[in-house]
Amino acid sequence: MAVQIRIKNYIFPLELQDNPTAKDFGGKLPLQVRLVRSLNNEFTCTLQDPLVDDSDGATSRLQEGAVYYFSLWNAFVVVLRNVNISPYSVVHIGDIRGDIKPLFTNERVVTASIEVI
Numbered sequence: 001m002a003v004q005i006r007i008k009n010y011i012f013p014l015e016l017q018d019n020p021t022a023k024d025f026g027g028k029l030p031l032q033v034r035l036v037r038s039l040n041n042e043f044t045c046t047l048q049d050p051l052v053d054d055s056d057g058a059t060s061r062l063q064e065g066a067v068y069y070f071s072l073w074n075a076f077v078v079v080l081r082n083v084n085i086s087p088y089s090v091v092h093i094g095d096i097r098g099d100i101k102p103l104f105t106n107e108r109v110v111t112a113s114i115e116v117i
Contacts, residue, residue: 016094024052030115043078058089
């Protein structure tokens with residue numbers, strides 16, 4: 001499934017993972033979300049509906065340019081920098097393809113649309 005995230009005037013291709021959480025996420029598209037920056041490491045938002053939680057594929061080591069689902073907060077997470085969030089864990093939903101430098105902005109809140117293309 002070809003997916004893109006549109007933030008401001010930038011379009012980022014998103015390659016979804018092959019797991020139950022990513023498939024559930026893809027089935028809920030399109031989405032309009034308000035992403036809030038957290039500690040310069042990530043943008044997060046609370047999803048309207050919970051996703052299937054594939055805890056078998058969970059990780060504590062987040063990678064720059066990847067997107068994750070944090071079931072504890074029902075949160076969609078776009079990671080800006082590699083970070084270890086142990087003892088917490090998240091499910092890898094997908095990877096942004098291309099340069100994510102345009103996401104390094106001083107804005108604390110950005111609106112994003114996520115859609116199948």
